[in-house]
Amino acid sequence: MDFEQADALNQAIRLLSLRHRARAAALLAPLGLHPGQEALLLELARTGPTIQAQLSEALGCEPPSVTLMTRKLEASGHIRRKPAPSDKRASIVELTDSGKALADQVKQLWCALAEETVTGLPAETVAALPGILRTLTSNVDTRGPRPAHDRRHALVAESQRTEGR
Template sequence: MDDAEAQALNRAIRLLSLRHRARAAELLAPLGLSTGQEALLLELSHAEATTQAQLSSALGCEPPSVTVMIRKLEARGIVRRGPSPSDKRATLVELTDDGRALVERIGVVWRQLADETVTGLDDATASELAGLLMTLTGNIDDRYRIE
């Protein structure tokens, strides 16, 4: 890849990332959520209860960031924390009924954002896009994985 192609690719990825996050913030604001909180809630929706350490790993966030998000969501009654019955050092986090209802609303927002993002692409290209983006993510992850 020559310099011009590299600059164009990196610029496109950077702009997409910035604009996607900004639009997500706009769509999540009426739900009282900031970006990142929705990912935590979606992650919790796939498990009955999980530890804060597992959430940090799944989200690719530092544990203190996850702790702050959980505290804010707990104060709103969206999640609850409690001790792990199997590990006294661990805290389990789970959705409340209000949290599960909010996850459904997040799903609507996420579908809207996805539809807006792929507007103008044919169905085949839009379907292929997620796989291509995950390949790019994997390329970066493979180069920075600490073993």
């Protein structure tokens, strides 16, 4: 890929990310939520009561970020935390009735945001987008294994360093 194509692709992804987050923030604000909190509510709505560390993994967030979000959502009455019976150091997080109602509102908002985001695209493209975006995310995920292309370059670089000794 040449620089012009790489630049166009990287700029498009960056702008989409920034604008999507800003639009989500604008839609979440009237509900009293900040970006990231909706993902936590939706994850709890999907899974039911969950250990806080598992929430961190599911959301792809660092544990301190999830701790901060859970504290704020707990203070506003949308979730409750309790010690896990098997490990008193761990907390189980669950939605309150207020949190369940808020999660339902977030689901509606999320549908509206998704529809707004893909307006004008053919149905086939919309259907393919989640898989494409998951692949792109996996390709740049710093938490998981590196793509084969990067591993190959790392092996070549290591081989050259070793031979140069």
